[in-house]
C-alpha cells in the first residue's frame with residue numbers, strides 16, 4: 001500500500017542554525033543525483049545491509065503493480081557502501097518528496113574512505129511502513145523487478161544502474177549482484 005512520509009520527516013530533525021548536513025545514499029541516491037550538493041564522498045555505514053524489500057508504487061511501479069527498491073535492514077557485522085553528500089538543509093524538501101513512499105530520515109554514523117567518521121542522515125523504509133514488501137525468493141524478486149515500471153522508468157533500470165554504480169564504488173554487494181544476474185535469466189528477457 002502506498003505511503004506518505006513527508007509530514008513525518010518534516011518533524012524529525014531540527015535544521016535551525018544548521019548550514020549543511022551530510023546525507024548517506026545507498027540506492028538511487030547514489031546514481032540519480034537530482035539535487036544540489038556542496039561536497040560528495042564515498043562512504044560506508046556499519047551494521048546495515050541493502051535489500052530490495054521496499055515497494056515502489058510511485059517511481060518504479062504503480063499502486064496496482066508495485067516495483068521493488070532498496071531499503072536498509074539491520075544486520076550485525078554488515079557494511080553498506082554508498083555515497084555521502086553534504087547538502088543545504090533546504091534540499092530535504094525535495095528529497096522528502098522523492099522518498100515519500102515509506103522512507104524516514106534517521107541519523108547514522110558514516111565512515112569515509114580515509115577512515116574519518118561523521119554523522120549523517122539516511123532514508124530508511126522500516127518494516128512497519130505500509131509500502132514494505134519484505135523478503136522473497138531471489139528469483140521472484142528479479143521477476144517482479146523485470147516486469148514493473150512506473151513514472152521514473154522501468155524497475156530493471158533501477159537495479160542495473162545501482163549495480164553499475166556499486167561496481168564503480170568497488171563494492172561487492174552479493175544481494176544486488178545476484179538479482180542483476182537473475183534479471184538476465186527471467187522469461188521476459190529470454
Ligand code: SIN
Nearest residue numbers: 025026027028029123
Ligand atoms: C537511497 O538511495 O539512499 C534511498 C533509497 C532510494 O531512493 O533508492
